[in-house]
Amino acid sequence: xxxxxxLYYVIAYTFLGAFALFNxxxxxxxxxxxxxxxxxxxxxxxxxxEVLQFSNYAKAWDIANMDLYFINSLLIxxxxxxxxxxxxxxxxxxxxxxxxxxxGATYALFLLGMLIPxxxxxxxxFMIMKNLSLLDTYLSLILPYTAFHxxxxxFILEGFMRTFPRDLEESGVMEGAGLYRIFWSIILPITRPAxxxxxxxxxxxxxxxxxxxLVLISSESLKTLxxxxxxxxxxxTASLTLQMAALTIALVPIIIFYLLLQKQLVNGMVAGAVKG
Amino acid sequence: MHTLRNTxxxxxxxxxxxxxxxxxxxxxxxxxxxxxxxxxxxxxSPKIFIGFENFVDIFKDDIFWLSLKNNVVIMxxxxxxxxPLGLALALLLNKGLKGNGFFxxxxxxxxxxxxxxxxxxxxxxxxxxxxxxxxxxxxxxxESWQKNWLGDPDWSMLSISLxxxxxxxxxxxxxxxxxxxxxxxxVNEAAELDGxxxxxKVFTIxxxxxxxxxxxxxxxxxxxxxxxxxxxxxxTGGGPAHQTEVMTIYMYNNAxxxxxxxxxxxxxxxxxLFSFIVVVIANRVGREKN
Numbered sequence: 001x002x003x004x005x006x007l008y009y010v011i012a013y014t015f016l017g018a019f020a021l022f023n024x025x026x027x028x029x030x031x032x033x034x035x036x037x038x039x040x041x042x043x044x045x046x047x048x049x050e051v052l053q054f055s056n057y058a059k060a061w062d063i064a065n066m067d068l069y070f071i072n073s074l075l076i077x078x079x080x081x082x083x084x085x086x087x088x089x090x091x092x093x094x095x096x097x098x099x100x101x102x103x104g105a106t107y108a109l110f111l112l113g114m115l116i117p118x119x120x121x122x123x124x125x126f127m128i129m130k131n132l133s134l135l136d137t138y139l140s141l142i143l144p145y146t147a148f149h150x151x152x153x154x155f156i157l158e159g160f161m162r163t164f165p166r167d168l169e170e171s172g173v174m175e176g177a178g179l180y181r182i183f184w185s186i187i188l189p190i191t192r193p194a195x196x197x198x199x200x201x202x203x204x205x206x207x208x209x210x211x212x213x214l215v216l217i218s219s220e221s222l223k224t225l226x227x228x229x230x231x232x233x234x235x236x237t238a239s240l241t242l243q244m245a246a247l248t249i250a251l252v253p254i255i256i257f258y259l260l261l262q263k264q265l266v267n268g269m270v271a272g273a274v275k276g
Numbered sequence: 277m278h279t280l281r282n283t284x285x286x287x288x289x290x291x292x293x294x295x296x297x298x299x300x301x302x303x304x305x306x307x308x309x310x311x312x313x314x315x316x317x318x319x320x321s322p323k324i325f326i327g328f329e330n331f332v333d334i335f336k337d338d339i340f341w342l343s344l345k346n347n348v349v350i351m352x353x354x355x356x357x358x359x360p361l362g363l364a365l366a367l368l369l370n371k372g373l374k375g376n377g378f379f380x381x382x383x384x385x386x387x388x389x390x391x392x393x394x395x396x397x398x399x400x401x402x403x404x405x406x407x408x409x410x411x412x413x414x415x416x417x418x419e420s421w422q423k424n425w426l427g428d429p430d431w432s433m434l435s436i437s438l439x440x441x442x443x444x445x446x447x448x449x450x451x452x453x454x455x456x457x458x459x460x461x462x463v464n465e466a467a468e469l470d471g472x473x474x475x476x477k478v479f480t481i482x483x484x485x486x487x488x489x490x491x492x493x494x495x496x497x498x499x500x501x502x503x504x505x506x507x508x509x510x511x512t513g514g515g516p517a518h519q520t521e522v523m524t525i526y527m528y529n530n531a532x533x534x535x536x537x538x539x540x541x542x543x544x545x546x547x548x549l550f551s552f553i554v555v556v557i558a559n560r561v562g563r564e565k566n
Contacts, residue, residue, distance in 0.1 A: 012368050020382045026397050029408050045411045091294040094287045113302050117503050119524045120548040123531050123541050124305035147301035179286045208390030210506045226392035233396050258388040270454040
């Protein structure tokens with residue numbers, strides 16, 4: 001490694017520091033604001049709160065139906081995630097471990113999904129859900145979330161399963177295990193690292209999704225977190241500190257999730273983004 | 277051993293559920309969009325076939341051109357704001373500076389936060405009366421610079437672009453970092469033996485090596501710029517007076533606010549078409565230069 005001049009470090013740290021500030025300040029500003037009284041915020045928006053107003057949180061939690069949104073988001077996120085990963089890993093298994101006539105075409109068809117802007121499908125999906133009487137149900141979100149994330153899921157898992165040596169399944173075959181048995185007992189266990197990545201990616205995507213929810217869900221009782229919180233902020237325009245408290249409540253779990261699973265998530269994002 | 281027929285059946289059964297959901301919910305709707313685009317239809321009354329009239333009307337609509345122009349603004353923001361910034365950050369972090377992990381964690385944080393949250397946070401920053409930005413300008417004595425960041429037509433697109441950079445820069449940083457860390461140390465050592473240092477090394481050695489990654493991020497960034505919706509929908513709803521409208525908002529408003537499903541479908545076909553064309557062009561230009 002060649003030696004760096006002190007000037008290099010000054011420039012590097014100034015640049016990185018400015019960038020870090022740029023990223024942290026908006027979130028920090030919001031969290032600090034959420035602990036102030038409305039009046040305190042209006043008169044001195046940059047000072048730290050005199051007393052931490054936890055009542056903002058109790059109020060926001062209550063008025064904004066946060067518990068409901070959390071439960072809906074959890075249910076929809078996990079249901080879509082389970083279906084996507086289960087069906088996706090099975091499809092990836094057959095696509096990666098077997099040769100058959102339509103293998104290439106099927107794989108290409110699945111990959112196409114990564115190029116489709118969901119907006120181009122929004123109106124027909126709305127009509128399909130309406131005609132099937134699924135509009136405004138959990139299923140109306142679970143189906144699109146599953147369909148659109150099968151592509152990336154199959155892509156990542158297929159790439160991973162393909163790297164396994166050819167004779168991996170041999171012992172299973174020797175003992176007379178069926179294909180599904182081999183999938184479940186031999187292939188899936190060693191695919192675990194890639195599955196972890198796929199689970200995290202699916203979780204983030206489903207948890208954050210807004211457009212389908214906006215179009216397909218209308219009942220207050222079925223709203224997901226992004227939809228509910230956007231709605232709350234739109235209605236509760238009078239109290240900024242209450243808005244900030246609600247936003248902080250919604251933000252904290254995803255930040256904790258991120259800090260805990262950072263490494264795997266970043267790897268997954270890179271795998272998905274670079275190849276997708 | 278399995279008989280061949282059993283294997284075939286097992287493969288078929290294994291792929292079928294994924295294919296049904298995927299084709300039914302992701303592929304067939306595209307064909308339906310194309311079909312709907314030839315009709316005058318509100319989603320309830322019978323459809324009236326009008327051929328290409330929706331497309332003709334779209335091209336005659338100034339608001340459509342405005343929204344296409346704004347898509348280009350977002351595209352340029354991504355290309356000159358996010359990619360070079362992400363690359364510069366990755367180059368700095370690749371050197372193993374102290375605090376590396378911290379900067380990486382903080383840099384990637386906005387990518388994980390939902391675009392709804394990003395929009396709401398930036399909505400507070402840009403708030404005219406109580407916002408962070410106007411507040412800071414007041415504190416440092418630049419009251420004359422305070423403005424209605426999202427409501428002023430001269431500034432609204434710029435304000436949105438800044439939030440867009442904030443949201444996605446970390447993603448490009450991480451992608452570039454991954455590419456840089458894949459460069460073997462031998463290449464670096466050889467370059468240094470040849471006397472390539474500092475910025476010269478970056479431009480003559482490093483960037484050419486990660487060129488394929490740069491091409492992929494460019495294509496990724498372009499296709500993402502056509503998908504922007506949440507950020508603008510929540511920050512401005514496309515206003516003031518359509519000044520921040522992009523094609524996805526134009527589509528949403530026509531279909532789900534004005535209930536013109538045929539017209540909206542025609543717009544969504546154009547979104548698909550434009551993003552496809554630009555990606556193909558970018559891909560071709562990138563390949564030729566290689």
